[in-house]
Amino acid sequence: MDINTATVLVTGANRGLGRALAQELVARGATVYGASRRPDQIDLPGVKAIRIDVTDPASVAAAAEEARGISVLINNAGSSTGADLLTGGWDAVRLEMETHYLGTLSMIRAFAPVIEAQGGGAVLNILSALSWISLPTVGAYSAAKAAQWSLTNAMRQQLAPRGITVAGLHVGYMDTDMARHVAGPKSDPADVARAAVDGIASGAAEIVVDDVSRQVQADLSGGVAALYPQLG
Template structure:
């Protein structure tokens, strides 16, 4: 996909990886809607603030009406509560599934017709190495990201006839607020990850593996058939 003159909607564009993705897209010549619950926090030059609550279907539908010219959807926004699945607070588990799985699903359902009407384009889902590794202490996050991996693979096949490609970005720890407690040496730069993600979209990669740990974990999995 040629990102010059693309029209992108980036969720969670007010900070972290989402902010870097929005900035890099503007630099490539794209029109960018930066979506956040508090649009006043989206302050990157050239990025159009867009009010969005991923857990609210009305908010998602409204965003799709406003960004009617979109050709690229970046499902970046997410949360990590740190809740284990068995002993953790069930409301926290539900919140992670609502935000990290149902949110991207709602966005994809709302924006697929928009992108198709505009001649086709792409969807990028920001996932994690924990799509494949499932530590007990982060059970709810891992379960939600595993579900989002399934969403990426299934929707890729479903949307291909509509001229919409779907890419999944997998990454370990990034130097963002979510990983504030992780030692610096174990984290990668979100600016570098954003660049790799956009190159992946441009070249049509189905899976974008943004760091060495993620690449090693992916190689250790049993062979999976190519998802066309």
């Protein structure tokens, strides 16, 4: 895909990876819509701010009417409540699923016809190493990301005949507000954004960005014993 001629919509573009993605795309010549619940927070030169709350179907539908000519959709909007599955509040658990799974599905349903009308294009879902492995301390987030990964695999098959490539990007911790409490190694969002746009341009189905994600992916074939050695 020629990024220079693409019209791209990025959700969660007001900060973190979403902001880095919008910057990278503009630098490569793309026309970029930056979406957020607070579009006034999007101040990037060359980015058209648009309001989208991915958990609100009416908001998504209105955006699909407003943002014309989209050929690439990047589902980056996220939440991180820190809820575990045994003791976390139900509202927090629901928010994770409504944002990462149902929100992504809502966006794809609304924008797939728009992308198809351009002759095809691409969807990129920003996933996580936690799509493949669950940590009890963020069990709700892990479960929602696993559901989003499953959705990505289903959409990949359904949208391919319509000329739409669906890709998933897996990454561990990034140096963003969402991971500010993490003391370990973190990827630079600018580096992740470059890898993401390179993947879209090449038509990649899966973009595995860092060593953490690559290791977890390799451990999948080893089953529970490889993923959760602490269980013996």
